[in-house]
Amino acid sequence: MARFTHSNKHTYTGTLLLLSCLALIGAALIADFMLASSSYSPAYLSIASKWAREKSGFIVVPNLNASKVGQKESMAVKDKAERIPERSLSATFADLPAPELEWEQMPSAPVPRLDGAAIQIKNLFYVFAGYGTLDYVHSHVDVYNFSDNKWVDRFDMPKEMAHSHLGVVSDGRYIYVVSGQYGPQCRGPTARTFVLDTKMRKWRSMPPLPAPRYSPATQLWRGRLHVMGGSKENRHTPGLEHWSIAVKDGKALEKEWRTEISIPRGGPHRACIVIKDRLFVIGGQEGDFMAKPGSPIFKCSRRHEVVYADVYMLDEEMKWKTLPPMPKPNSHIECAWVIVNNSIIITGGTTEKHPVTKRMILVGEVFQFHLDSLTWSVIGKLPYRVKTTLTGFWDGWLYFTSGQRDRGPDNPQPRKVIGEMWRTKLHL
Known part of the structure; x- marks a missing residue:
């Protein structure tokens, strides 16, 4: 001056x-x-x-x-x-605006389960394996009848079959079960692959994967069983590999898996859907819990995870295309989807961790991906936030069961493993 x-x-x-x-x-x-x-x-x-x-x-x-x-800066604060x-961001910052849905509680599953798997064949809903607790895993299948709205059957899985993080898909009679984690806590994966004949209630082995995977994206497409992504043997490193094998009537037509075009981004816990000769891979994450070094029980140890909203598609050109992403990053949705009126419906999941507390945040919305316009919308709220839902659709009703729910309306962190079954009438 x-x-x-x-x-x-x-x-x-x-x-x-x-x-x-x-x-x-x-x-x-x-x-x-x-x-x-x-x-x-x-x-x-x-x-x-x-x-x-x-x-x-x-x-x-x-x-x-x-x-x-x-405005408060000049005020005296004790x-x-x-x-x-x-x-101090709100713990519910992850919730998106969504209309309320009228949910009706149905008979709960015989056991609570987390990281299980499910396949619907007409009115029957086959629910596989999963954690009962972190130290106990299920090794059986429960069956729900959507027409009668009750659990009607239970049978054992092969002793050599994985207990969680499975890849599952069906052609309408045969259910193919691929790889996954064998045992509780954060034990190692298996490369074993099985097929279930749902009419005869018989299991058969198939050629094992070239390498074990946790929660690989799995689908039947053009006469071949496709398996891609997932986590590698250490449970944390994302896998990019994509393999396929020709199958028919529950049998492998080849002795070895064929290498296909790698997926653009690896990782587990993604939805994988085939519709109108197009294969979609939605959401997922990179990284996961790992076994604590030297732990005799393979105790789970937290590691860095990145949840993403990516959507990829394969078509007749056999080249991956990137589509509009989900409304927010979402993982743990591998069996949380159904196809309704030329759209994909996805229920719940997990999103990015809270930026301040670093805690896992569960998802409580129902998403719809419109295949005609390739756009997303949020069509409703679940009764609570929940991950790894097992979802079905029958006679206009959207069903979900199992998973791990939140700690309450004001706390989206995961807590209780559940077996509850809910349904709501969809009007799309």
């Missing part, structure tokens, strides 16, 4: 006062803007930018209360935590 002599100070006093006032006002506006902007942490902005996709039709609405922080509410 220039110096002023006594002789000209009266000349510039008014100007100086005016400039000072303008500077103070400008500084206050900038401070207010910065405080309001600081309520959106870099982690939040990263997540929001992923969810507010241009083609998804969704807008992420910020926490309006955070903008009041600047508790330090009260001065930084913008850093």
